[in-house]
Amino acid sequence: xxxxxxxxxxxxxxxxxxxxxxxxxxxxxxxxxxxxxxxxxxxxxxxxxxxxxxxxxxxxxxxxxxxxxxxxxxxxxxxxxxxxxxxxxxxxxxxxxxxxxxxxxxxxxxxxxxxxxxxxxxxxxxxxxxxxxxxxxxxxxxxxxxxxxxxxxxxxxxxxxxxxxxxxxxxxxxxxxxxxxxxxxxxxxxxxx
Amino acid sequence: xxxxxxxxxxxxxxxxxxxxxxxxxxxxxxxxxxxxxxxxxxxxxxxxxxxxxxxxxxxxxxxxxxxxxxxxxxxxxxxxxxxxxxxxxxxxxxxxxxxxxxxxxxxxxxxxxxxxxxxxxxxxxxxxxxxxxxxxxxxxxxxxxxxxxxxxxxxxxxxxxxxxxxxxxxxxxxxxxxxxxxxxxxxxxxxxx
DNA sequence: CGTTGTTTGGAATGATCGGTCAACACCGGT
DNA sequence: ACCGGTGTTGACCGATCATTCCAAACAACG
Numbered sequence: 452x453x454x455x456x457x458x459x460x461x462x463x464x465x466x467x468x469x470x471x472x473x474x475x476x477x478x479x480x481x482x483x484x485x486x487x488x489x490x491x492x493x494x495x496x497x498x499x500x501x502x503x504x505x506x507x508x509x510x511x512x513x514x515x516x517x518x519x520x521x522x523x524x525x526x527x528x529x530x531x532x533x534x535x536x537x538x539x540x541x542x543x544x545x546x547x548x549x550x551x552x553x554x555x556x557x558x559x560x561x562x563x564x565x566x567x568x569x570x571x572x573x574x575x576x577x578x579x580x581x582x583x584x585x586x587x588x589x590x591x592x593x594x595x596x597x598x599x600x601x602x603x604x605x606x607x608x609x610x611x612x613x614x615x616x617x618x619x620x621x622x623x624x625x626x627x628x629x630x631x632x633x634x635x636x637x638x639x640x641x642x643x644x
Numbered sequence: 645x646x647x648x649x650x651x652x653x654x655x656x657x658x659x660x661x662x663x664x665x666x667x668x669x670x671x672x673x674x675x676x677x678x679x680x681x682x683x684x685x686x687x688x689x690x691x692x693x694x695x696x697x698x699x700x701x702x703x704x705x706x707x708x709x710x711x712x713x714x715x716x717x718x719x720x721x722x723x724x725x726x727x728x729x730x731x732x733x734x735x736x737x738x739x740x741x742x743x744x745x746x747x748x749x750x751x752x753x754x755x756x757x758x759x760x761x762x763x764x765x766x767x768x769x770x771x772x773x774x775x776x777x778x779x780x781x782x783x784x785x786x787x788x789x790x791x792x793x794x795x796x797x798x799x800x801x802x803x804x805x806x807x808x809x810x811x812x813x814x815x816x817x818x819x820x821x822x823x824x825x826x827x828x829x830x831x832x833x834x835x836x837x
Numbered sequence: 838c839g840t841t842g843t844t845t846g847g848a849a850t851g852a853t854c855g856g857t858c859a860a861c862a863c864c865g866g867t
Numbered sequence: 868a869c870c871g872g873t874g875t876t877g878a879c880c881g882a883t884c885a886t887t888c889c890a891a892a893c894a895a896c897g
Contacts, residue, residue, distance in 0.1 A: 475756055477670035481855055491876055493857075502855065552759045561818035562755050563668055566745045576819050610824050611831035614811030621810045625754035626769050631803050638804035642831065674885055684845050686887080695885065838897100845892070854883065862875070867868100 460498060461512070463488040467499075468509040472556045475563050476506055507570060513556045514578045522585045531593035532643055535586060535612065539619065539639050543632040546623035554624040558617055579613065586612040590643065599643050608642055615639055653691060654705070656681040660692075661702040665749045668756050669699055700763060706749045707771045715778045724786035725836055728779060728805065732812065732832050736825040739816035747817040751810055772806065779805040783836065792836050801835055808832055 470479050470487040481502055485492045499505040521541075525534040545551060553559075557578045565572040586609035593599035619635050622628075663672050663680040674695055678685050692698040714734075718727040738744060746752075750771045758765040780802035786792035812828050815821075 474760070475670065477668065478756075478760075480853075482853080491874090493877085494875060496856065497874075554755065558814060559755050561814055562747065562752050563671075565818035567667070567671075572818065579815075579819060607827040607830060610827035611808070613824075614815060614828040614831070615804070615808050616811070617814045618807030618809070618811035621751060621754055621814060622772075622807060625758040625765065626772060631806075634800040634803035635807040637800060638807070638835065673883080675883080684847095686846085687844060689886070690844085840897080841895090843893080846890100848888085850885100850887070852884075852886105855881100857880070858878090860876085860878105863873085865871095867870085 458490050458494070463490055463495075464499070464508060464512050465516075467495075467505055468512050468556070471506055471509050472513070472553050472559070475559060477563070507574065510556065510560060510571065510574050514574060518555075518557060518578050518581065522581065526585065526589070531589060531596045532598040534589040535593075535643065536636070536640055538585075539616065539636040542616075542619060542623065543629075543636060546627055546632065547629060550627075552624050552627060555620045558620045559624075561617075579617075582616065583609050583613045586616075593643065603643060611642060612639060615642075656683055656688075657692070657702060657705050658709075660688075660698055661705050661749070664699055664702050665706065665746050665752070668752060670756070700767065703749065703753060703764065703767050707767060711748075711750060711771050711774065715774065719778065719782070724782060724789045725791040727782040728786075728836065729829070729833055731778075732809065732829040735809075735812060735816065736822075736829060739820055739825065740822060743820075745817050745820065748813045751813045752817075754810075772810075775809065776802050776806045779809075786836065796836060804835060805832060808835075 466488045467484050470484055473479075474483070481492070481495075484502075484505070485495065488495060495505065499508055522538075525537050525541075528534075529537050557575050560571060561575045561579070565575050587605050590599055590603060590605040590608055594601055594603070594605070615635060615638065619632065622631055622635075659681045660677050663677055666672075667676070674685070674688075677695075677698070678688065681688060688698065692701055715731075718730050718734075721727075722730050750768050753764060754768045754772070758768050780798050783792055783796060783798040783801055787794055787796070787798070808828060808831065812825065815824055815828075
């Protein structure tokens with residue numbers, strides 16, 4: 452076994468993910484990716500395959516390290532109603548504070564590539580379904596704790612919350628206005644009463 | 645003044661709009677646009693300027709002919725609560741019937757280009773604001789007609805409806821499931837009671 | 838019927854696209 | 868010390884990108 456890799460695979464994959472996250476798949480050239488990742492062009496192809504393969508790996512990495520980690524943290528720290536409210540509040544806070552206008556890579560990709568690429572559509576669809584399941588579980592948990600009335604339909608409300616959450620993600624990228632975000636967050640909370 | 649144009653400007657612009665609508669700005673090459681519009685390459689540049697200029701004109705055309713026309717029709721035929729409900733229902737119906745997965749060009753563009761292109765962001769932002777104003781006006785109208793309780797906050801609810809509406813548009817492109825759409829439409833209606 | 842100004846097709850522009858290659862650098866085993 | 872194989876490298880590929888140019892085709896006017 453001669454010689455190991457000179458770079459950390461997950462580290463450079465994160466760089467690629469950030470590049471795609473900021474600009475989208477089509478608008479990000481391999482030249483951009485090479486510059487972002489900081490390793491040689493051919494090393495990228497050797498390690499991750501072509502652009503499409505690299506994007507899929509980057510998308511999976513986002514799904515694990517951002518979407519899944521984000522939801523899991525909320526699930527453990529504030530199980531029940533607060534997890535849902537916090538989900539909206541934290542997205543809003545990061546959009547207003549840092550001014551990061553990248554939104555959510557899953558949502559961005561849903562619009563750009565899902566209709567034309569089945570493999571990517573599967574990853575996006577599964578990611579969004581996990582968000583929906585998160586809302587569903589937290590509603591059920593909240594009902595068990597007595598925070599959320601039993602009259603709330605967990606399935607339907609989770610689906611509506613998903614719609615509202617995605618809408619919020621789009622607006623953080625196109626109309627970053629605090630009043631807009633506040634109205635959406637309040638509506639999300641109102642759905643749980 | 646010898647010779648008039650051989651093509652109808654607004655007619656070929658519609659073709660360009662449809663091309664961008666289906667695939668997005670970056671993924672649509674000028675080659676694709678030339679094929680879609682059916683006129684000569686040089687005529688496109690002479691009439692509409694470069695790709696960016698053409699896209700802006702196509703986006704404006706969408707805003708007038710689809711977004712504005714759609715809302716105006718609803719406003720006149722079903723003023724009040726029904727206009728809002730119909731807005732959601734018609735989007736859902738067209739997504740399920742024709743199976744058109746193009747969504748809304750304004751929303752698609754909001755994600756793809758708004759963060760990186762100020763001129764385009766302005767058009768998108770204005771279009772979305774008109775949708776919000778439509779919801780706002782129809783809530784007020786519905787309250788005047790006694791269809792919607794006065795306890796509903798017109799401004800905040802209009803903003804939340806915008807978020808939900810955008811979420812619906814994203815989901816029609818990435819997870820076209822009837823149950824999802826129904827939950828969102830019901831939630832929209834519930835916000836008005 | 839020729840002049841005039843526009844549209845047209847097609848070819849050609851340089852730049853950039855995604856992707857590949859042979860040569861070199863490096864290490865563990867012998 | 869040397870070899871087998873892997874990682875790295877920068878140069879390089881044809882294809883496609885947006886855009887421009889040119890000469891032929893054309894319709895209205897004098």
